[in-house]
Amino acid sequence: MEIAWQDWAGLLIRWLHLATGIAWIGTSFYFIWLDQSLRRRQQMAPGVDGESWSVHGGGFYHVQKYMVAPEQLPEELHWFKYEAYFTWLSGFALMAVMYYFGAETYLIDTQRADVSVPVAIIASLAFLAGGWLVYDLLCRLPIGRHTAPLALSVFVLIVLIGWGLNQLFSDRAAFLHVGAVIGTIMSANVFFIIIPNQKQVVADLKAGRQPAARLGQQAKQRSLHNNYLPLPVLLLMVGAHYPLLFAGQAAWGWLVIALILLIGGVVRHFFNTWHTGARGSSLLWQWPLAALLGIALVIFLSTRHTAPLTEPVSDERALTLIQMHCVACHAATPSHSGFKSPPAGLTLDTRGSVIRAAEQVMAQAVLSKAMPLGNATGMTDRERAELGGWLRQQLRL
Numbered sequence: 001m002e003i004a005w006q007d008w009a010g011l012l013i014r015w016l017h018l019a020t021g022i023a024w025i026g027t028s029f030y031f032i033w034l035d036q037s038l039r040r041r042q043q044m045a046p047g048v049d050g051e052s053w054s055v056h057g058g059g060f061y062h063v064q065k066y067m068v069a070p071e072q073l074p075e076e077l078h079w080f081k082y083e084a085y086f087t088w089l090s091g092f093a094l095m096a097v098m099y100y101f102g103a104e105t106y107l108i109d110t111q112r113a114d115v116s117v118p119v120a121i122i123a124s125l126a127f128l129a130g131g132w133l134v135y136d137l138l139c140r141l142p143i144g145r146h147t148a149p150l151a152l153s154v155f156v157l158i159v160l161i162g163w164g165l166n167q168l169f170s171d172r173a174a175f176l177h178v179g180a181v182i183g184t185i186m187s188a189n190v191f192f193i194i195i196p197n198q199k200q201v202v203a204d205l206k207a208g209r210q211p212a213a214r215l216g217q218q219a220k221q222r223s224l225h226n227n228y229l230p231l232p233v234l235l236l237m238v239g240a241h242y243p244l245l246f247a248g249q250a251a252w253g254w255l256v257i258a259l260i261l262l263i264g265g266v267v268r269h270f271f272n273t274w275h276t277g278a279r280g281s282s283l284l285w286q287w288p289l290a291a292l293l294g295i296a297l298v299i300f301l302s303t304r305h306t307a308p309l310t311e312p313v314s315d316e317r318a319l320t321l322i323q324m325h326c327v328a329c330h331a332a333t334p335s336h337s338g339f340k341s342p343p344a345g346l347t348l349d350t351r352g353s354v355i356r357a358a359e360q361v362m363a364q365a366v367l368s369k370a371m372p373l374g375n376a377t378g379m380t381d382r383e384r385a386e387l388g389g390w391l392r393q394q395l396r397l
Contacts, residue, residue, distance in 0.1 A: 004340050010097045017090035024083035025230045031080070032227040036275040038065050047071075067216075069205045077202070081195050088187035095180060099124070099173055105338040109170040109374045112250055123168060124177060131161055131181035132188045139221070154225070155265075158182065159258045166253035170374045171246035172239075178257055179236030182229050189222035227272070231264030243363055243370035247304040259297045266290045305367045309389035315351060318390035322348050325377045326365070355394050362391045 038050025049067040053060065099107045103117040107124070115123070134157055143149050161181055165174040197215040204211040236257070239245045248256045270286035328336045330348040348354050354361065364371040365379070366388035372379060 002340075006097060006101060007340070010094065013090055013094045013097060017087065017094050020083055020086040020090055024087045027080045027083060028223070028227050028230065032224065032272060033275045034063060035065070036272060037277075038063075039277075045070075068211065069201070073202070073205060079195070079198075081190055084187050084190040088183060091180065091183055095124075095176070099176070102338055105336075105373050105376070107169055107173045107374075109173075111375050111378070112166075112170075113168045115168075120169070127161060127165060127177060127181055128184045131157070132185050135185050136188070136192070139218075144221075155258075155261060158261060159254050162257035163254035166250045171249065171253060171368075171370060172243075172373075174253060175236050175239040175245065175257070179233045179239075182233045182236070186226045186229055186233075189226055193222045194219045228265050228268050231268055232261045235260050235264065243368035244301060246368045246370050247301040249304070249369065252300075252304065256297065256301065259293055259300075263290050263293045263297070266293070309385050311389070312393065313386050313390040315390070318387060319351060319354070321379075321383055321387045322354055322361075325372050325379045325383070326361070328377070329372070358391050358394050362388060362395070366391065 034052060037052045037054075039052065040050050044051060045064070047066045047068060047070060048064045051062065051064045053062055055061070100121050103120050108115060108117070108120050135154060138144060138150060138153050138157065143153060158178065158181070162174070162178045165177045168174070169177065197219040201211040201215055245256060246253070248254075266286050267290050270283060270290075273282055273286070326348045328334060329339050330342045330346050332342065332347055332349065334340070334342055346357055346360065348357060348361070366384050369375070369379075369384065
């Protein structure tokens with residue numbers, strides 16, 4: 001019996017990562033909604049800043065928010081933190097299994113930076129830690145007291161990180177790492193700021209001290225950041241399955257990342273504004289703007305594709321290119337050391353199998369240049385154009 005331990009580890013860790021991520025994002029969205037749905041009403045208890053009524057599962061819920069705390073804290077106080085911790089831990093474990101143990105296949109692109117595996121892994125860790133440290137510094141500087149300048153600064157920081165990652169790693173790894181950097185920022189917000197501040201408030205209240213107002217303000221600011229960031233993170237994380245996002249390559253990948261950040265932020269802003277009870281003109285611009293940015297993203301990436309050849313390409317030449325650059329992985333028994341079975345179950349070792357997968361090959365190897373992984377076989381733009389020309393002949397494009 002032969003067990004593909006790395007594949008099984010990747011699958012099970014990915015499942016855990018998805019489960020904990022759903023739980024974390026769900027609680028983040030819920031509590032921001034809850035905070036913004038609070039309304040002041042007459043005859044509320046002393047110290048209550050607002051309340052919210054909701055119905056779910058056949059029952060009614062009445063939630064009240066104390067800006068400081070009730071006169072007496074309850075014995076049972078629910079904390080929401082482990083969802084964040086295990087999302088990051090499982091995500092980092094998955095990245096280690098896929099991108100560190102498989103660095104030569106998934107992480108390194110020798111056409112961009114011909115670095116060793118240890119150097120690539122150290123660079124990856126440096127981006128994760130450095131992103132959080134710079135972000136945290138921005139929040140603590142005077143600019144951190146002003147929402148718009150801080151938001152712009154964080155946006156620029158993430159775009160610059162995206163540019164740097166696109167110069168160093170493969171497109172697939174660069175996009176995933178941008179998501180991982182943002183995920184690290186979000187998890188570190190919970191671990192280093194939100195939970196410690198809340199614990200300090202609870203300790204002060206139990207000791208009869210007045211908690212510092214800045215503790216709650218700081219925690220609320222980081223929670224709001226964590227509410228705006230998940231939508232871009234989700235697309236960046238699943239981007240590996242949509243290689244058309246990589247058509248910007250090293251030169252323009254940062255712009256793609258910037259558009260994804262803007263679209264996700266604008267959509268989230270719509271829901272946050274709606275939950276406050278705002279209506280009318282304050283809700284008229286978000287979806288049109290998000291749609292325009294989405295169209296701009298599609299048009300921009302569509303102009304970055306390899307230009308088609310005008311002269312015909314023979315079957316023999318096309319199959320030679322497939323043999324040179326694809327069959328090492330996409331064969332019934334791959335010769336590539338990183339695979340025991342063809343990725344996605346896709347074999348390309350016959351003309352018929354290539355034609356059946358023509359659209360996938362076009363997207364992966366011609367339009368986005370995502371394959372071969374890390375361009376390990378050194379496929380040139382001329383060869384991609386030739387393969388694209390032959391595929392168009394088969395697809396009659």
